[in-house]
Structure formats: structure tokens, C-alpha cells
Amino acid sequence: MNDLHAILTNIRPEFDFTTSEDFIGDGMLDSFDVVTLVSELDKCYGISIEGIDILPEHFQNIAALEKLLEKYGVKP
């Protein structure tokens, strides 16, 4: 899912998302970035991530994001 890096970098170009396992804890994504990210993922993959899935643990790192997307039928 190279697209994920591109989407994340588009939201916060100042960070290298390959170097962190905790985007939120490391201050790379704040709560509004998560909202923007969900909106971008919805548009990019033609899905609608449910509100109850918008929890910090689903946006912590690339593996967590991939797992979340798999739930909505997006395969790596």
C-alpha cells in the first residue's frame, strides 16, 4: 500500500511516515489530521470508514491502517 504513505505525506509533508510506529504518540498526526486522513481514505478507496472505527489505535502506524482498510475490503 504505497498509496498510504503518499496520503499521509500529503497531509503532513514535514514527516517521514516510514520512521515511526506511533504516528499519534510521536506527534505526526493530531485529531484533525485523523479526520482528514479518514476523508482521504474514503475517497481514495471508495469506502466509508464507520465513525465507531475512528479510534486512535487504528491510525497508529502503517500496519494498523492496513488492518483497518482490510476490514473494509481493501487488500494490500
Add this chain to the structure above:
Amino acid sequence: MNFTFSHRRLAGLLAIVPANEHSFMDEMANFNAPVGRSLKLKEVMGYDKHRIVDGPVCVSDLACFGLEHLFESGSLGRDDFDALLVVTESPDYFMPPTSNVIQGRLGLKHDLFCMDINQGCAGFLIGLIESFLLLEQPSVRKVVLINADVLSRKVSTKDRNSYPLIGDAASITILERSDDPAPIHANLKMDGTRCEALIIPAGGLRLPSSPETAVLEKDSEGNLRAKDNLRMDGTAVFNFVQVEVPPMIDELLAAAGTTAEAVEAFLFHQPNRFMLEKLADKMKVPYEKMPMNVVEHYGNSSGVTIPLAIVHNLSERIVKESILACLAGFGVGLTWSSMLLKLGPMDFCEMIEYK
């Protein structure tokens, strides 16, 4: 808790918004975020214009302005109503009640039931339920329900969490008995254990305002706010809404023996566009049945957003015909409530600007 009413109607609705309009584009520099990120947020959340009172305007100012308009236009007689409810989180004073202040300023009769209710985003639903209960008394012919807030005065302009979406406004709803036996279903839930998710920490007796509570403090996301300001835990509130609201609507529709397809309009509290889109997706409600445009035009005025959604989107239709509407409010308390009822035809449904 479930409620059922009948022989009640919303006879008229007036929305009052400040003429003073602020723009998110002009305010972006106040927030701790680059322009690009703010613009993305604008698109996703629907931030654009919001109405903010100019100067020390209070709830009673907006309410008296609106009531005078109704008296002068002949839409409401000064002695035609027997109860005056004010739902607000930003009262003029601790004491006396703002409803009494309004009664006194307008010289209304002494034989009037005045009551304040401290509620916010579910305040329109709470006000409707209280009004319908009051109408069980034969001595109460009409209830004037005022929802009003000037919370911009309690929000830090440097708080990206709250300031871009805040709006000031008031609404006046006239409620009375009707011949229509159609049932009105409502439900209501509250959870005080989560009361700090939306709070103004200082200014009450628990933590009186002082020079210390006025000091701006930076949070983990770089927002600056004081303890005197409104504080919203955005993540907690978002999750509360997404978890609690869809099943509440399911319960309401089941109690009424109907389906979402039969509902013509879902008129929900308007926190931001993103939250409403996620609710609509979860509930499989088409976006065109759920207006989401109040924040971008007026801001989030807590208990007034549902009346604004009605007036902004449905005023021409609602004075001519009846529609089956599902209302829902959710927020401070935490409180969540919904109602299924026929709206209209109303005697009036309009908006005026406070200058």
C-alpha cells in the same frame, strides 16, 4: 426513556442570527496549523462562515429582539402564551433566570410560567419534550420555547478545536395543542459520567473565575484556551455520537413502528459536516434527506442548530405542508435525544438578523 405525545404541534418557528459574520479564511492565522492543513479541514468539516455576536450581546437580547418581531408582525400576541421556556448554556446571569429577565424586559403578564433549562446540543429536543408536558395543563394554551446561546463569548479564538465551528443564535418556537391525533414519539438518554467531555471548567462555584483561570494554556495539539473557555474533547464527543446516536434512532423508529425510508427529513444537530456524513452512512440515510449545511453558513449554535436546519432548508415547504421528520440532538451532559413527528404546516417559519 421513551415519551409519546399526541395533539401537539409546532405552530411557528423564528430563527434569529447575528448580522455579524466571521469567515474561517480570515481566522486561519489564529490557529496553530499551516494554511494547507486548515484548508483541508475546511473542506472536510464544512467550516466557512459563522455568525458571532458583536460585543457583549446576551441571550435575552437575541430573545427580546425576536419576540418583539413576532409581536409587531402579529405572529404572536403578548398575552397569548402561558409558559416561557429558555434553554441555554450561556445565561445572562447565575440568577435570576434568563426567562424572568425576558419577561421583565418585555413587560409580559405575571400569570406566566417562566423556566430556564441548562442544556446545549440536545436542548431543542429537551425543550420540545418539556413544552409538550406543560401543554397537558388546560391553563397552558401556548408555550414559547426559546433556544439561545452566545457561546462565542466563552470560546478561545485560538482554539482550533472549537472556534471555527462556534456560532451564536436564538430560535423561538411556538407550541400548542392541535386536533391531530398522530403520535409523536421521543426518547432521551443521559450519561453524567462523561460530563467533562464538554465543559467550561471555570466560572461556576466549583472553580470561580480568577486571573489564573483567564490565562491561556496550550494543549497537546497547540490550541490555546483558558479554564474560563469552553473545552471540548473532540475525539470523545465524536465517538460518543457515533456509538450512541444510530441505535437511538433505531429504537425510536421501532417504537413508532416505522422505517428510515418513511422519514422525509432527518434534522439532526449540526456539529460539523464530517460527523453528520458518518452518521448518515452508518444509518444508510441519503445525504439529501439529512441537511448538513448549518455549520458552513452559521456555525454550531448548540441547541439552535435544528431550528436553523429547518428554517434554512425547509421554510418554504413547511408553511405549506406537513413532513415526517426525525429530529436528533446530542452533546453536553452528555445527553442524546430524538423525536419523530409531523412538522408543519406552520403558521410561520422565518429567519431574521439581529443588528
